[in-house]
Amino acid sequence: MINYGLITINTMFLSLVGMLVGFLLGITINTKLNIWFYLIVGVFIAYMLGSLPYYNFPMSYSFILSLVGLLFGNIINKVFKK
Amino acid sequence: MVKIMNLLPLIVVYPLIMAIIFNYIYKSKVIRILALLMALSLIILPFLGSYGTYFFGAHGMESGLISGIAYIFNPAKQIIIFTLMLIGSLVLITGIGEKRVNGLFVSLLLMGLASVSAVVLADDLFNIYVFYEIVAIVQTGLVIASGTEKAYKSAFRYMIMGNMAGSLLLLGIAFLLSATGTLNISDMHNYLANNPATPTIYGGLLMLIIGLCYGSGLPPFHTVKADIYARAKPFVASMLQTYSKAILVAIMLVILKLFGGLSYFNTAHGALIALSIFGMVFGVVMALLQSDYKKLLSYHAISQVGYVAAGLAIGTPLGIVAGIFHAINNFIYKSALFLGAHIVSQKKSSNLAKLGGLLPIMPTVAFMILCAKLAISGVPPFNGFQSKLLLAEAAMNVNMPELAIIMILVSVGTFVSMMKAFYLIFLKPCSEEQIKEYKTTKVSKYSIFSLAVLTILCILLGIYPDIVINQITPYANEIGRIWTL
């Protein structure tokens, strides 16, 4: 039985912090990243990792959201370079 | 009810925060002003905390054991830290006068001050280890800052030794942790007093003594330590020797607190006294052979470490008072001597053969250096006399007249080599060109100010030693125990 839990501030806060850290790292990456490739690979890895204990999600949201933050930071970097 | 906030951790935390900021701003223009403000604010730090035990993170007693990290603060520690901070701020003020002063030097100095204060305050072995390692790295950095090849070499040697001694110290802490199940020093003492000794505890004691020897420069680490004092800039060396002596006092008190009064401590006791005698004698014998003023002072620093260690190792309340008092006096006059060496080497160099005839050029500085020299040789009415008298008295009280005789002989040796250096620097006749050269080189006002403050303190403590002794005595009575041979 998978308990999907509720998406609330309590369960998502950790992932949001991850997004921030990912963003911080993402703005330093200079090459253009293939967003769809990384998202698909990221979702796969997150599913394999599983969620953290006590967080009853089907996959690791902190992993995915950090990746999203990193990709977003990379896009911002590209925009501001020009 | 108004609860007064205990700001004790600020003694450690405030310099650390400022160190990080100084490291970040590195080459900014405001460094000199900020460093001056920092130097002034350091002096009020020791008066922020209130006496007693302080628990970090509110983890106090739980089921009979102290669960977190604890600090113990009392008047004796307060006065040690006050002297430390005072010398730190004077060195900082001297550093402002340097041409290439930058944020990194200030940052390292502050980090060292904070860590040494932490070592003095902490009542927890592992915390002591962590901050002890910071001090080792800081000392390496301060030596490297002078940038010569010899400085790099001695820093490398010091670093290798430091890593080894640090690992051995941690091994000792691991032994004591496994044998007693705690890292808190008071709890550990209770356990050791109520349980039979095991070989693991002997191992732990041995390793603690190794850590002590490295941290303070007792034999067999005396050459490495003397080397780093000699290779650093002289005003930095005054800070380095202050760190070493404060660490000596702190770790020696830890050892006495842990093992004092236990039956198996006697052998280690003898070993500590022997080590300190070796330090005293080696230091002064090596100092007599030197031709470089900085090197001479460095070996004297080692010799003085021997005095402090001897006083503390005697372990009676009087011995501990004498040891701590001598350490405080030592901070003051040895720093004054190193600052004097800084002024002299600004004038020309620190090689004794090249100097001479400085007395008419700067009579005030010569007088102040003479005061410090008389203080280190134990001449009344300077502070060195008071503490050496106490040390000899403590040695006589435990029925060890030999120790007192050695101390007096070493004092005589110190006097001889100091007066030789004074003659060679200030009195020896020199050529006209040299005097012209002296007149063209300028000495920074900042270092003369620092030297003056330290000289005044030397005389003040020589005339009124009670202002320090009264502060130390209660703590010494708590830790020391009375015995005779």
Next chain:
Amino acid sequence: MILYYDINYDIILILYPIIEIAIILLILVMNMDLQLASFITAGILAIVGLYGVFFVDNVLKKIIALSALGNGVNLTLIAIGYKAGGIVPIKMPSMEFTMFATKAVYPLPQALVLTNIVIEASMLAIMLALSIVFYKKYKTLKASIILKED
């Protein structure tokens, strides 16, 4: 204290793997206590490190020896936390607390080791930096040249 010698003694370090193999055999054949075996291994590792620091005439090898010494200390600490049949000190949601508390290994030594690893890494960085500069200067790593006192 002297840190360099003209003769190279590092051949003696070959003894270390032999002793280790002997200890593994003791564990397998004679059912030696695991904790005791780790303690002895740690002690020998520390002694090997000390040996390397004093008797090997190469700065880089000295640094490696220092890490061996540090690892010996770390292993001692880790082994203090050992409990026969213990579990990792991480409480999963499904575990009952009292059962966990009695079975979990001691967390304190592990925390100390984590701290010590970083301390050693930082010391290592400085020593490596210094040896890079000296290698550039002398084109050799011999301790008898680099660490020579003058």
Next chain:
Amino acid sequence: MSYINREIAVSLSFMFFGAAILYSVYNINVVEGVNAIYTHSYIIPNFVTAVLFDWRGFDTLGECLILINSVLVTGMVFGRGLFNSEFLKEVYGNQKKLNIDEIEGFTPIIKVLAIPMSIILMILGVYVILGGHITPGGGFQGGSLIAASYILAIVSFGIRNCPINFNHKFLETLESFGALIFLILGLTGIAVSGYYLLNIHSLFGMNVFPSPTGLENAGIIPYLNTAVGLKVLAGLSTITTLLSSERVIVKNISD
């Protein structure tokens, strides 16, 4: 002749030490002591992290400062902020070309693989930092993972055209910032209760770190973990850059 004396003395003391270590180690008999307190009181699921950041948080602070110190001194060895850089000028001054910086990196196959791998490694590092209070991991481990991803990129691309551009200012800011967060979070403990590094669970009726049931006591631990992670990644990356590049020294000694 004197060599032989010295060697005998050192060998004897070495043997004494070896014997002392083995004798002590053989007789270790572990006492539980304070460990009982640590295992019997629940703060967060990972008890090692609880010891690191809650019970003995001040040690961890000291350790962070050691890393900062080490980066500072390593920079100093390479000529940053010296009082006098004549020795370094003598060693590095008359150099025709900088050999290490010239390396262009590895073959295209490695270059193609290196970026995805280092990015995944980086994200894994973030995940490990964030899970520090629940799973085995934490600031140090995660920070080292991120630094490893940076090292992977440096090794495969060479330091000049490395796609991950951790420049010096960024790393320095990150490091100072991480350490300052740690120190200042500790100070909030003083402001709230008078104890430094107090683990504040809730402030004004709100959870300091919103978490699901079972993790309410996390308090400031995840923040500390993140701060340490940033600091470790910055510190290790700076050390790597310093050790792998002579450009820094040449730049330092030129001004």
